[in-house]
Amino acid sequence: MLVINIFVYETIKTGFLKQQKKDALIKANIISDSISVTLKKEDVELTDINLDIQLKEISTKLDGRILIIDSKKKVIYDSFNDLRDAVIDQKEVVRALDGEAMVSEYILDKYKNTLYTSVPLTKNGKIAGVVLLSVSLLEHYITINSIRNSLILISLIVLILITFITLKIATAISEPIKRLTQAMQNAAHGKLNENVSITGSDEISQLAKAYNFMNTKLSQIEKQRREFVANVSHELKTPLSSMKLLSESLLIQPNVEVEIYKEFLMDIDSEMDRLNKIIENLLNMVDMDEEKLHLDYKLTYVNYLLEKVVNSIKPLANEKNIKIILNQWEKIQIYLDQDKIHQALTNIIHNAVKYTESSGKVEVSLFRRGQYAVIKISDNGIGIAEENIPYIFERFYRVDSARSRQTGGSGLGLAISHQIISLHQGMIEIESKVNEGTTFYVKLPMEYMLGEKD
Numbered sequence: 001m002l003v004i005n006i007f008v009y010e011t012i013k014t015g016f017l018k019q020q021k022k023d024a025l026i027k028a029n030i031i032s033d034s035i036s037v038t039l040k041k042e043d044v045e046l047t048d049i050n051l052d053i054q055l056k057e058i059s060t061k062l063d064g065r066i067l068i069i070d071s072k073k074k075v076i077y078d079s080f081n082d083l084r085d086a087v088i089d090q091k092e093v094v095r096a097l098d099g100e101a102m103v104s105e106y107i108l109d110k111y112k113n114t115l116y117t118s119v120p121l122t123k124n125g126k127i128a129g130v131v132l133l134s135v136s137l138l139e140h141y142i143t144i145n146s147i148r149n150s151l152i153l154i155s156l157i158v159l160i161l162i163t164f165i166t167l168k169i170a171t172a173i174s175e176p177i178k179r180l181t182q183a184m185q186n187a188a189h190g191k192l193n194e195n196v197s198i199t200g201s202d203e204i205s206q207l208a209k210a211y212n213f214m215n216t217k218l219s220q221i222e223k224q225r226r227e228f229v230a231n232v233s234h235e236l237k238t239p240l241s242s243m244k245l246l247s248e249s250l251l252i253q254p255n256v257e258v259e260i261y262k263e264f265l266m267d268i269d270s271e272m273d274r275l276n277k278i279i280e281n282l283l284n285m286v287d288m289d290e291e292k293l294h295l296d297y298k299l300t301y302v303n304y305l306l307e308k309v310v311n312s313i314k315p316l317a318n319e320k321n322i323k324i325i326l327n328q329w330e331k332i333q334i335y336l337d338q339d340k341i342h343q344a345l346t347n348i349i350h351n352a353v354k355y356t357e358s359s360g361k362v363e364v365s366l367f368r369r370g371q372y373a374v375i376k377i378s379d380n381g382i383g384i385a386e387e388n389i390p391y392i393f394e395r396f397y398r399v400d401s402a403r404s405r406q407t408g409g410s411g412l413g414l415a416i417s418h419q420i421i422s423l424h425q426g427m428i429e430i431e432s433k434v435n436e437g438t439t440f441y442v443k444l445p446m447e448y449m450l451g452e453k454d
Contacts, residue, residue, distance in 0.1 A: 356381035
């Protein structure tokens with residue numbers, strides 16, 4: 001703004017002075033031409049003309065001082081009558097006597113800014129003298145300075161307005177950023193339940209919405225993690241406590257029969273298998289997180305694979321008096337990792353049996369639909385509430401923690417199954433109603449898989 005003010009001020013000043021110099025030069029030439037015409041017409045010398053009469057009218061109209069100087073630099077006319085007969089050796093006079101018109105600006109003690117304009121007087125082509133015109137620029141500078149002061153005032157007002165608006169805008173921008181930064185710092189210290197309330201549709205509000213969404217997801221993950229740690233701790237503690245109790249029972253009894261030893265050892269072995277299963281699931285999840293999972297594709301009869309899975313789960317179903325029905329309307333052969341798909345299907349069918357009440361039914365069907373081989377697993381068990389379905393494949397997620405603890409669930413089975421099916425470029429869909437049952441659709445592509453095949 002300072003540069004703009006200086007530029008505007010200098011432009012106005014330069015243009016104004018340029019016009020004043022031009023006007024002064026025109027006036028001086030008019031006087032020179034008038035006197036030159038008289039000299040030529042009357043054929044007299046410059047000193048013989050009655051300049052008082054000739055310049056009286058001009059001097060009254062001209063806001064300045066008129067000096068007529070002869071060729072010897074002597075003043076023969078002064079409209080102020082102060083310098084008559086004085087010799088003036090100003091450069092303007094010397095230049096004019098050499099035939100050059102000149103305009104100069106001076107700062108005088110009495111008249112302040114003053115414009116000197118000199119033009120030659122000619123008679124018959126020869127220089128007979130000089131017209132020296134002195135014009136005060138004081139009023140003009142007062143006008144120019146008034147414009148400058150107005151510019152400064154306007155600039156100050158604009159500067160204040162700009163400062164006020166800038167501070168408002170800066171506050172409007174920085175305050176949400178401060179709140180967002182503070183919320184992020186709190187989140188870094190473990191406070192994941194703080195959302196940032198920023199209204200609007202600009203980039204910062206969108207960033208706040210993204211942060212709130214991320215914070216909500218992190219809170220959910222943290223909650224699930226805590227529940228998982230608690231559940232796994234319980235699951236690990238239960239078999240360990242059982243094994244400790246069984247072993248202590250054997251140790252404190254002096255005489256124990258071999259049959260009792262065998263029975264207790266079988267129970268201990270069963271608890272160890274349970275521990276091993278939990279640890280195996282945890283390791284599988286870690287491998288998938290670190291992308292270490294290797295798929296060994298082989299051409300596989302899905303029918304045969306399903307039979308193996310169903311047969312492995314039938315003992316559990318028989319214990320609960322649950323009927324497992326296997327429907328195979330088509331023979332389907334595709335490339336897949338047999339062990340991993342076996343694990344994924346086992347988790348899903350095992351869940352179906354586990355969450356179906358006694359005397360219930362689980363139906364497993366295999367058929368072709370478009371480009372997919374579809375494995376449908378449906379039960380008439382307890383079902384899943386609609387609000388829980390979107391999270392059912394998230395790791396550590398369990399719909400009913402108390403029921404899952406009773407049934408031995410850790411919340412990893414479906415997450416592992418979903419990951420395995422996704423790695424096979426397939427998908428899992430789910431339909432469920434509370435107290436009516438649940439249906440899973442496992443879809444595997446029929447064409448050769450992209451990836452490694454043996």
